Amino acid sequence: MTAPRSGTGRRAALVPAFLLALAVLAGCASVPDSSPVQVLRQVGGSEDALVPPGPVAGSNPLDLVRDFVFASGSSTERHGAARRFLSADAAGWDDAAGLTVLDGQFDTVPAPGAASPSSDTTTIRIRGTAIGRLTSSGAFEPGQATFQQDVTVVRRDGQWRISSLPPGVVVPLSVFRDNYKPVRVWFVDPVRRLAVVDVRHVPSLPARAQAARVMELLLAGPSGALAGAAVSLFPPGAQLRANVTTADDGAVVVDLTRLGDLDESSRMLLAAQVVLSLSEVNVGRVRLLADGEPLIPDREDLTREDVAALSAEVEPGADVPGLVVAGGRVRQLSGPEPSAPLPGPLGNGAYDVRSAASTVDGSRLAAVAGVGGRQELLLGAIDAGDVEPVPLSAGTMTRPSWTPTGGEVWTVLDSSVVARVLVDDNAPPRTGRVNADELAGHGPIEDLRLSRDGVRVVAVVGGGLYTGAVARTLDGEVAIRNVRRLRSDDLGAVVAADWRSTESIVAITRSPEMLVGQVSIDGLVAQQIVSNNLTAPLTAIAAAANRPLWVTDQTGVWSFGGGEQVAWRQVLAGAPDAVPLYPG
Template sequence: MRRLRILSAGMAAAALLTACTTLPTNTEPQALRSFEPQVVEQSDLGPEEGQEPDLLLRDFYTASAHPTQDYQAARSFLTPEAAERWNPSESVLVVDRIDLVTQPGSTVGQHSFSVRGAVVGRLAAGGSYEPENGVYEATIEMVRENGEWRISALPAGVVLERTELRNQFQPHRVFFTAPSGQALISDRRWIYSGQQGLDTALITLMMEGPSPVLAPAVDPLLPPEATFAGIVDGAYQFTGFTDVDVEARRLFSAQLVWTLAVANIPEPYTVLVDGVPLSPGYERLTTDDFADFNPLINTNAIIPLFALTDGVVRRVADEQVLPVEGELGSLENIESVDITADGEVAAVQKNGIGPDSSVLLAGTLEGGLDEALRAETISRPTFEVDSRSQWVVVDGDTIVRVVYSGPSGEFSRSTVDSSELDGLEGDISVLRLSHSGARVAMIINGRVHVGVVQRVGPADKRIVNVRELAPQLGGTALSLDWQPDGSLLVGTSTPETPIWRAEQDGSAVTSLPSGNITAPVVAVAATPSMIYLTDANAVLQLPGTGGDNVFWREVAGLQGVRSALVAAY
């Protein structure tokens, strides 16, 4: 389990109060200080004349959210000696809020403040957000020089209030290709809003590689000598691609194009490698050239919906419930089901109790279903990007990967290495793979955990970098699923806040309108335009755009019926 991390600081240093590991050094987001000539200068962030010490200290923390010119604005609040000593790159902590209390013994010429805040996360190298739980405590010394208060001693590192992170930084997605070469994996990064040349910052981050948390899910695509050389006459220039083959160039182009396009940087993109086009015929790249890698789901796209009601699967369309074709539509006692956009099906059928009472059936909507696995309990299946492969939890603690072999018509089974979960108590009640297959979300003993999927062999997978995503939910989580934008939808047993949205990187966990929801929320699903849940009474929906809607409506065709909806991607 994640242990409480408590950070304290004396006059000029920070140290942990507990025996937990310290925050790593040199964790300043690299995107914040790159290409400084292109950053918009802030001229009104310095101290005000005659400012009281407590107000000046608060303004210092506000100015610390602006990293331009090596935190020049924040340094203006320090004495010259302290400004020279202060090392802001030690760490970038994010706290819920900053509380200041004057310490005893302060005089008209000297003040000491105790600074305290609940640590909720930190910005690591490259602007990636990493959740933390702990308490920040520091002592700040201030002196009066020439009638003006200035900070004379403070710990190394930067401390940001969560509101300042959101006000001064923007999350962007940098894309990397999955080892299968079939999908793009998003890596969420926070970049300073005053940073001009956003395309340059994003490409620099992309060339530096994935964040440490995501790295195990990404295979190296380019050699170390591959370098971004900047923008010349509107063309993105790269060097060191001599040994990069055609397929690697194609995958690199896909991640480059979609990284820029998702950040709303206008296409087409002229890309030159060692002075020539990246590939013959690809002088100017557009998203149309790499449509198969599109990480965005069209908000107007029609996502097939299915409902599991009283053990029977039905299709939901045109405000009515219709029979499902194939063998699936004739089966009863279905406990859970997952269905892909191309019609692949995985369903768990329950027949009585006992060691082999649950059966995993796999096949297609149009064809038949075959038995893939038997156990006492089997969780709801979840598909990889390759829909021939699916994961389930057997008997609450063993994660099994089931792969269908087309030529032989047989299923192979392997156990996913989940040894990183060994320290967590309780069964895995829910398991969901992300749309890219690079991440996995789980509910373990009512708590939400996420991990990264590492491929350790052709048929072997391992779950690594496991962390609790929304600790404030405690042990109340009952259901979860990934949303199209990469965030998580979480249903709970809490009457006051039954439904939550959790960002992929843990930077925010937000309760959604509870309106007329009656807890518990036992099932959730989402399309690009709508959120669905099953509460104690019915299946409800709310537009994903939110707006002024606070009340959830019953799903047309399922009024008065308690079902679990499945969105087929």
């Protein structure tokens, strides 16, 4: 969701776009980026790319390098627009060696020790803050850090050109978002056998090439962020038998070969990968073939609706109420009786409940309760008159989190041990551990939430916001892998986080510059959410797709739905200890 920003920040990324201006200072060309930080999801559009202009006659070295960086956003014809800024000496520039995205603003300044511009050769430094890299597979890998890069410029026939530069491309975020489109490419959870999302970024133009690019990404397999957690149903060696084309009746034709001997369920999952992924680039109907014959017998053409049931995405239904833990009791926070306690011991005060979580379907509840100076985990049906203690006890437990099926609930014991409880209607709960060494290596785990497709976690570790993949083996081992920190400089000290969607996370922080923020799963997008009428510090947050955000401040629980809403609305007063929760 896009929300207005409030306050001022140390980065131009937190300043409204209409306040930005280009400033050319003596000896320094500073280029502010625009705000809010947001990736455009433009679909289709004109096939005629707006090619950035070439070098301006008479440009000084600083302006030349600045304009080169802007032109580098267009990848058409191997960054043909940017290559017009190069001399013949730099014709071998390796533009395929990765793309670095800069946040906020960047400067072009003379490099230390550079020759005077009065000479015919000098060195210009590009400096700014990098937020990460786009790999050759279109995956964005976060990594916020100071950036600087030196390029050599020469004067030939009175005009400056770049004669030497490092491999790879450097672009500010505003340029990147104008030239690349985020696409959800789909792979498979090998245990549940359902399709899951892997976010990639493909050039926006030419739009006609996007379907072919998506197929390349599918054939190459999941990105590093999902390694061990997702697989592809494309066997090794599978490839396109012919180029992706559009038939006369409008169907996009994808003809595959070397698929081997796939059973019926594997063929349907492979079809789901293709159809769901191509729907992201405006392909409504896919004619999916294997060696010229329909991949799914008697189903020559497939649409998103045909494979939607194979998506692992699960969201709570509109009839499943949100809850809140306040004053030691679990209460309704939405639904027909807001703030009414739940029936049974978790709502009547029999236990000192500290936090809770309900399954996506709203049928089962897990609660952390204080018992004799320790904390214990309790399980029960929401409408049941009793609960069942789980053989877990710790000094502290994080708010529980359920897997999509409701078969497991996770919590973190004493900020270090990630525990999971296997829940079965026909057997007592069984406890197990999750190998979270990679996550715990960054510090104490203060909050952890499973994504609603079950293949990722978001966690607050040592005040930082981290994501990881849930890697499962068929023999039941579970580990958190591929841990990455998101937007360390922008977010500062994070308090708690939750999933807004499978691609978006919301978090509360101690930073007045971004008290409530939303971050994309890969860390590319960071947006400040309005917080003008909240009373810091904030202590809890809950989110779900198509539901208002809930946060707890020093006066109670507040709701924000975006859209035309310009301030938070209080939904529960006098409850600074409240912990709101949506199913999941």
